[in-house]
């Protein structure tokens with residue numbers, strides 16, 4: 001019998017923020033297929049998963065996915081596509097051998113996660129494996145919680161975007177929404193702070209770096225973050241009200 005492929009959200013960092021279902025699946029799967037890109041080649045998702053479930057005795061297959069942006073209206077970079085195909089080939093082999101494979105992914109699989117691209121690649125290759133996706137606590141919710149700032153209440157409108165969008169798009173989206181969550185802010189802090197300053201919203205923003213991890217940092221004055229080395233695991237919430 002063929003194995004099942006699970007994509008499991010492991011939350012933003014604190015293993016206690018992982019769901020019981022995610023932990024159960026990690027426990028029962030013999031093969032952990034872990035994405036890596038950062039943390040000196042290590043995998044943050046693996047670190048979180050093994051903080052809640054014993055990884056000894058598991059077959060850990062680490063796979064590097066290049067950190068290159070995928071744009072919604074362009075074909076992905078060939079290096080990125082090759083990484084998805086290699087991942088799909090390795091996973092296919094395990095599933096055909098009857099092994100269950102789990103792909104732990106940071107936060108929630110539905111939010112900027114490679115896990116969905118790998119599922120799509122498996123499906124586009126014609127595979128008929130059983131796939132299950134398990135939601136997780138996203139950095140979005142975790143940031144809102146530690147910043148003690150709601151994302152949306154009543155009939156408010158919430159927008160989530162990568163901060164790498166150009167200023168004109170951010171201006172338009174800010175005009176349309178009541179709160180906006182910026183992900184992937186680490187390389188564009190100066191520009192983003194400048195824009196929010198111009199729009200009179202800089203004091204409505206909170207930046208959370210390494211949310212839920214032991215060295216978490218909350219920036220209530222985001223001007224202080226300009227010129228600082230901000231970690232990739234950083235999320236900003238701007239709430240107009």
Ligand SMILES: C[S@@+](CC[C@H](N)C(=O)[O-])C[C@H]1O[C@@H](n2cnc3c(N)ncnc32)[C@H](O)[C@@H]1O
Pocket residue numbers: 012013105106107108109110111112113137138139140143182183184185208209210211212213232233234235
């Ligand atoms: C590729 S996206 C992954 C999002 C993830 N799937 C989620 O649901 O949180 C990476 C971005 O998530 C955010 N992020 C992930 N972990 C974080 C953390 N512990 N603290 C703050 N932001 C985090 C950052 O904005 C980072 O640039």
